Amino acid sequence: MTSSPEEPQPRISEDDRDSAVRRLQHAYAEGDISYEDLDEHLHRVLSATSVRDIESALASLPADTSNAVISAAGGRLKRRGSWRVPRNLKVESAFGRVHLDLSRAVIEHPVIDIELALGTGRATITVPRDAIVNVDGLQAGWKDPVYRPHQQPRPGGPKIRISGTMGFGRLKVRHARH
Known part of the structure; x- marks a missing residue:
């Protein structure tokens, strides 16, 4: 049984969203992204409805060392x-x-x-x-x-x-x- 792209993705938790926001803030503080990129990525993370949305918003960041x-x-x-x-x-x-x-x-x-x-x-x-x-x-x-x-x-x-x-x-x- 294969899953179709239209299948609903599991919803993200507030902990997942908070971790993503912290990761973006850390990337900005380290100079890895500009203020404009931070603003754009924060908007994408805060409006995300699935784990895939969050992963997409964080994909361009340096590797996660967590x-x-x-x-x-x-x-x-x-x-x-x-x-x-x-x-x-x-x-x-x-x-x-x-x-x-x-x-x-x-x-x-x-x-x-x-x-x-x-x-x-x-x-x-x-x-x-x-x-x-x-x-x-x-x-x-x-x-x-x-x-x-x-x-x-x-x-x-x-x-x-x-x-x-x-x-x-x-x-x-x-x-x-x-």
Whole structure:
């Protein structure tokens, strides 16, 4: 069964639209596009009704560097302090320990997707106090992730979606205390 071009495209979310606007603003601030191009692309993004419309509006921009992979077979993977969190982060560890501290990190995107591929190692993710965390996309082979959401999340915090697989590893997600 082939799809026809007339089939309706899935509608975009406000998070998708916000990310596209931020990407355009970043391209303008870096001098990659002129003010006139910014204005034209913003109009196209704000009037977009599908993902294809957004992709078309962003096609002429420099490559998106919002994806990253960090990996290690063994040992420790650690990110803390003031590090820039990409929109999509894949973390691979066969036997090692992973510690991601996002509490003081630079988070420029309203939604952060973290994909875990853990073997037998452990992972600890510290999120900002106002973050909203979703671990529904994570498949655990042995132990379920440990996460206790805040009773009343504050509006405006980043949304952090954690997905992927954990073999015999264990994940602990906690909110920063300050």
